[in-house]
Amino acid sequence: HSQSVRPWLTDELKLLKAVVAQLEIALNQAELLAQSQAKAKELEILLNQLRRAQSQLVQSEKMSSLGQMVAGVAHEINNPVSFIYGNLTHAKDYTEDLVRLIELYQYHCTQSNPDIQSVIEEIELDFLKQDLPKLFQSMEVGTERIREIIKSLRLFSRLDEADIKQVNLHDGIDSTLTILKTRLRAQHWRPEIKVVKTYDHLPQVECYAGQLNQVFMNLLSNAVDATEEKDQNRTWQQMEQEPSTIHIRTQFLGQLKQPAVAIAISDNGPGVSQQASDHLFNPFFTTKPVGKGTGLGLSISYQIITETHGGTITYDTTPGQGTTFIITLPIQQ
Numbered sequence: 001h002s003q004s005v006r007p008w009l010t011d012e013l014k015l016l017k018a019v020v021a022q023l024e025i026a027l028n029q030a031e032l033l034a035q036s037q038a039k040a041k042e043l044e045i046l047l048n049q050l051r052r053a054q055s056q057l058v059q060s061e062k063m064s065s066l067g068q069m070v071a072g073v074a075h076e077i078n079n080p081v082s083f084i085y086g087n088l089t090h091a092k093d094y095t096e097d098l099v100r101l102i103e104l105y106q107y108h109c110t111q112s113n114p115d116i117q118s119v120i121e122e123i124e125l126d127f128l129k130q131d132l133p134k135l136f137q138s139m140e141v142g143t144e145r146i147r148e149i150i151k152s153l154r155l156f157s158r159l160d161e162a163d164i165k166q167v168n169l170h171d172g173i174d175s176t177l178t179i180l181k182t183r184l185r186a187q188h189w190r191p192e193i194k195v196v197k198t199y200d201h202l203p204q205v206e207c208y209a210g211q212l213n214q215v216f217m218n219l220l221s222n223a224v225d226a227t228e229e230k231d232q233n234r235t236w237q238q239m240e241q242e243p244s245t246i247h248i249r250t251q252f253l254g255q256l257k258q259p260a261v262a263i264a265i266s267d268n269g270p271g272v273s274q275q276a277s278d279h280l281f282n283p284f285f286t287t288k289p290v291g292k293g294t295g296l297g298l299s300i301s302y303q304i305i306t307e308t309h310g311g312t313i314t315y316d317t318t319p320g321q322g323t324t325f326i327i328t329l330p331i332q333q
Helices: 009-109 114-122 123-155 169-179 209-231 236-241 297-308
Strands: 165-166 194-198 205-208 244-255 260-267 312-318 322-331
Touching: 009 123, 114 123, 123 169, 165 169, 165 209, 169 209, 169 244, 169 260, 205 209, 205 322, 209 244, 209 260, 209 297, 209 322, 297 312
Parallel strands: 194 244
Antiparallel strands: 165 205, 244 260, 260 322, 312 322
């Protein structure tokens, strides 16, 4: 200011002290702001973890209750069905013996009593003898079908397999498809949803089988929902010309450093928009109408595959053409 040495004036000292005080306040505020931003970021992370844990607890509780109910129903149905299935063979043999006895009587007693002849005509004995084997055959097919459903329910619930163990993933996929069979069959407003399976020869995979079945159920249910959403805007002729299809492919990835398996589940539904695909694995995010989707299925599936099993789950979607979810799982945990 003066280009010479001189003492500081009182007013200049006051001004300098005031500037230093303001700088100190500004630095303190900046430090507090940085701390609050860091705390806010930490709280946001904790909140997201809490929401994920909460959603996982809710879903796990639902699946646990569902698994117990399914296992109980399967057990209760299995006992009477096994009794019926075991006695069908004896009933069939007894009936064949009785029919053979009646035929023997007819052969040796050419002069039948009018009353007996009247009953023979009334019950249509010839038709009865032809139709009875078909009746037993249909009963055997029906009981065998019930036994298959019970087996699928037991495989799906897997309450006795809470620990990690080696399983055949194809059994889990097939049991899930059996449970979803009522949703796949033809409805009054659409034809049957076709399921194409391209299975590779997979080794046994070390995993939590019940949790993986939950993932298969979530992905396959979403695929059914997607195809039905597309079919609602199509005519019956269009649906027959280009049927709704779910394609399930498995592959053994033995060339990797850590051998793994891949499961791809594809549908030819409407696909997912870019805006929605950015949040697909977020908890409570759903593209379904209110009351139909919870937004937990894909989030829980992501945690089961990535955090519990150390695998990956990705997706590829094209609006108007469909969506493919690809799961990779290591053979050993």
